[in-house]
Amino acid sequence: MSPAAPVIRFERARKEYPDGTVAVDGLDLEVFEHEMLVLVGPSGCGKSTTLRMANRLVELTSGRVLVKGEDIATSDPVALRRRIGYVIQNVGLFPHRTVGQNVATVPALLGWDSRRTRDRTAELLELVGLEPAIYTRRYPHQLSGGERQRVGVARALAADPPVLLMDEPFGAVDPAGRRRLQQEFWRIQRELGTTVMLVTHDIDEAVRLGDRIAVFSKGGRLEQLADAVNLLARPATAMVADFVGAGRAVRLLGIGELTAPDLEPVPGAAATDVALSAPLLSPAAALRVGSRLDDAFAALAASGGRAVPVLGDDGAVVGQVTPDGLLGALRRMTADVDEGDAADRVVAG
Numbered sequence: 001m002s003p004a005a006p007v008i009r010f011e012r013a014r015k016e017y018p019d020g021t022v023a024v025d026g027l028d029l030e031v032f033e034h035e036m037l038v039l040v041g042p043s044g045c046g047k048s049t050t051l052r053m054a055n056r057l058v059e060l061t062s063g064r065v066l067v068k069g070e071d072i073a074t075s076d077p078v079a080l081r082r083r084i085g086y087v088i089q090n091v092g093l094f095p096h097r098t099v100g101q102n103v104a105t106v107p108a109l110l111g112w113d114s115r116r117t118r119d120r121t122a123e124l125l126e127l128v129g130l131e132p133a134i135y136t137r138r139y140p141h142q143l144s145g146g147e148r149q150r151v152g153v154a155r156a157l158a159a160d161p162p163v164l165l166m167d168e169p170f171g172a173v174d175p176a177g178r179r180r181l182q183q184e185f186w187r188i189q190r191e192l193g194t195t196v197m198l199v200t201h202d203i204d205e206a207v208r209l210g211d212r213i214a215v216f217s218k219g220g221r222l223e224q225l226a227d228a229v230n231l232l233a234r235p236a237t238a239m240v241a242d243f244v245g246a247g248r249a250v251r252l253l254g255i256g257e258l259t260a261p262d263l264e265p266v267p268g269a270a271a272t273d274v275a276l277s278a279p280l281l282s283p284a285a286a287l288r289v290g291s292r293l294d295d296a297f298a299a300l301a302a303s304g305g306r307a308v309p310v311l312g313d314d315g316a317v318v319g320q321v322t323p324d325g326l327l328g329a330l331r332r333m334t335a336d337v338d339e340g341d342a343a344d345r346v347v348a349g
């Protein structure tokens with residue numbers, strides 16, 4: 001298979017439920033290897049139905065779904081589901097099995113020996129931030145909601161599935177915990193290279209996690225498929241513009257990073273003196289090259305709009321960021337997608 005070959009491919013996929021509801025209509029969509037593709041859209045727009053078509057929890061009315069080039073209609077659904085990990089909102093852990101046994105579900109079905117299973121279980125619990133010595137023997141009711149979701153992710157990753165389907169996987173977690181889980185999951189996905197298709201109704205989660213984002217509207221219509229910057233800077237339809245909302249510029253700040261060209265030289269005093277005398281208001285950490293733009297914005301707001309020093313890798317001050325520099329960074333992010341004055345429009349909006 002060539003690197004560009006899709007791992008999952010929907011071809012004119014359609015689902016009409018027996019009561020006549022058309023949940024997904026004529027969907028063409030590809031998910032590429034190592035990619036995190038996020039499906040987002042309002043309630044009832046067919047996201048879960050689309051996801052569940054890929055492991056045959058929902059059978060298509062017409063069209064095809066191919067996984068690694070194979071039409072899944074001809075493959076054994078049970079074997080298919082062992083190859084494809086599936087994580088749902090309420091996790092669905094087995095309540096009478098320990099965390100260790102839950103994580104080992106698929107390895108047990110695949111007949112792994114106990115040592116390999118034990119090693120893999122410990123490795124995965126560690127990966128999702130649960131100390132194996134503490135958690136392996138606990139039962140699901142002895143965990144917090146966030147811990148249960150981590151176990152759900154570990155269980156889905158246990159057999160190292162080439163593809164992971166996730167339906168609102170962080171939905172049951174409070175906002176702060178959710179953000180942390182998102183970041184950790186993003187890191188794990190990058191590390192393992194797992195191909196992921198993830199459903200959410202939360203546009204912020206979508207732009208934070210997705211390499212590409214598919215926006216659906218009612219009736220399972222694919223409105224736009226784009227990376228986060230393109231989606232935010234250039235919504236293709238009125239529905240997408242409405243869905244990504246008026247906070248588009250703020251969301252761009254949340255995904256962009258401060259780079260060296262965004263900085264200005266520190267005038268006058270020695271750079272280190274500037275760092276020491278810099279206002280240490282709300283942001284706990286100093287700004288660095290690579291800091292997120294929303295952290296830079298927070299630092300500028302805290303300094304009353306005055307320039308804020310920025311550190312390089314070695315901790316020395318390499319320049320300062322100003323309000324103009326921050327706006328410049330936003331324009332740089334949108335420059336590839338917006339010819340002309342559209343970037344100004346985004347910054348203003």
Ligand SMILES: Nc1ncnc2c1ncn2[C@@H]1O[C@H](COP(=O)(O)OP(=O)(O)OP(=O)(O)O)[C@@H](O)[C@H]1O
Nearest residue numbers: 017019021023042043044045046047048049050201
């Ligand atoms: N078994 C079913 N029988 C009939 N209609 C169904 C069935 N399952 C889902 N639907 C309908 O299909 C449409 C798409 O549902 P789906 O669950 O795929 O949407 P969704 O985008 O995942 O929604 P949400 O974000 O609320 O979970 C909805 O109108 C829903 O009511």
